[in-house]
Amino acid sequence: MSENFTFNLLARDGAARRGEITMPRGTVRTPAFMPVGTAGTVKAMYLDQVRELGSDIILGNTYHLMLRPGAERMARLGGLHEFARWPHPILTDSGGFQVMSLADLRKITEKGVTFRSHVDGQVFEMSPERSIEIQGLLDSDIQMQLDECIALPAERSEIERAMELSLRWAERCKTAFGDQPGKAMFGIVQGGDDVKLRERSAQALKALDLKGYAVGGLAVGEPQDVMFEMLEATCPQLPEEKPRYLMGVGTPDDILGAVARGIDMFDCVMPTRAGRHGLAYTRHGKINLKNARHAEDPRPLDEESNCPASRDYSRAYLHHLVRSNEALGGMLLTWNNLAYYQSLMADIRSAIEQGRFTERAAEIRAAWARG
Numbered sequence: 001m002s003e004n005f006t007f008n009l010l011a012r013d014g015a016a017r018r019g020e021i022t023m024p025r026g027t028v029r030t031p032a033f034m035p036v037g038t039a040g041t042v043k044a045m046y047l048d049q050v051r052e053l054g055s056d057i058i059l060g061n062t063y064h065l066m067l068r069p070g071a072e073r074m075a076r077l078g079g080l081h082e083f084a085r086w087p088h089p090i091l092t093d094s095g096g097f098q099v100m101s102l103a104d105l106r107k108i109t110e111k112g113v114t115f116r117s118h119v120d121g122q123v124f125e126m127s128p129e130r131s132i133e134i135q136g137l138l139d140s141d142i143q144m145q146l147d148e149c150i151a152l153p154a155e156r157s158e159i160e161r162a163m164e165l166s167l168r169w170a171e172r173c174k175t176a177f178g179d180q181p182g183k184a185m186f187g188i189v190q191g192g193d194d195v196k197l198r199e200r201s202a203q204a205l206k207a208l209d210l211k212g213y214a215v216g217g218l219a220v221g222e223p224q225d226v227m228f229e230m231l232e233a234t235c236p237q238l239p240e241e242k243p244r245y246l247m248g249v250g251t252p253d254d255i256l257g258a259v260a261r262g263i264d265m266f267d268c269v270m271p272t273r274a275g276r277h278g279l280a281y282t283r284h285g286k287i288n289l290k291n292a293r294h295a296e297d298p299r300p301l302d303e304e305s306n307c308p309a310s311r312d313y314s315r316a317y318l319h320h321l322v323r324s325n326e327a328l329g330g331m332l333l334t335w336n337n338l339a340y341y342q343s344l345m346a347d348i349r350s351a352i353e354q355g356r357f358t359e360r361a362a363e364i365r366a367a368w369a370r371g
Ligand SMILES: CC#C[C@H]1NC(N)=Nc2cc3[nH]c(NC)nc3cc21
Pocket: 093, 094, 095, 096, 097, 098, 144, 145, 147, 148, 149, 150, 188, 190, 215, 216, 217, 218, 219, 220, 247, 248, 249
């Protein structure tokens, strides 16, 4: 293991990149998918299962963990890795997005954000410095800057104001983070669906010489081609030698398109949330197990999968569990979905190494279409 945080580019195929992020707690093979472990757990999974599927890193949320169990309490218990028994890398989001999407009574000033907890109504103040302090108390390996995440659609002037505030907060987060060789603090490119604002945000963050760069504020309802247009404007402005993380994305098709445009890291609740709602992601496309057509289908989701949830259970049984609202239904489908996402990422990494990513992406999409 490396004492430092380093990113090595191992292969390129067009704008697609195959790399490795090394840090004291382990290596992250990129392109990478990070299962969402918001409150210190990947819902409906044991973390040993998550690891066995090929997950090198999971995501935690500052907002949720500061409310419950609390950052100082987590530190007293040895940090998030010890608490959740996950000794591998963890990336933590800063709280900016969750405050916007979950908290009440939000007030933004230059100093930071004041909000009321959606759990118990307690009022919190979070500055860029406090967000970095909390992520340090969690002992997070990759920490995200605090940013202002405004609800879209919004006036360009409002998107610009939030983007500029987030840039000032990025500088404050960099100062608060200081020099931690085995850890990283990533900036977050903002700018909505405005190419010029995206370029300005990326260029200003690049000048801060951070250890990695996220792209935020996409996959929030805009058409996929707009998301891809923003990536085409943003990625070339970012340093080649640093990791690029597209926040909250996405479907398997989004991931193929974003890898093709230079993204290295992904997180999304899609595979876990969809699994709890009866939806399976497979090599053959999506399968909604609520549908009556599965009621007597003896086939598994994917007989060629290494995952027991995909290989050993009939669609009829999964349909029964989902229709009966049995907990095992969500557990097995979450297991299947994360297995599929990680197998997709391994397939992508291999295709880039072989210089045939474009061809492989077309083969994968054709298999979805065949069903
Ligand atoms: C504007 C902005 C922004 C980003 N800022 C931070 N701190 N976290 C995020 C998390 C996200 N999850 C999703 N899901 C679609 N989009 C996200 C965007 C962000």
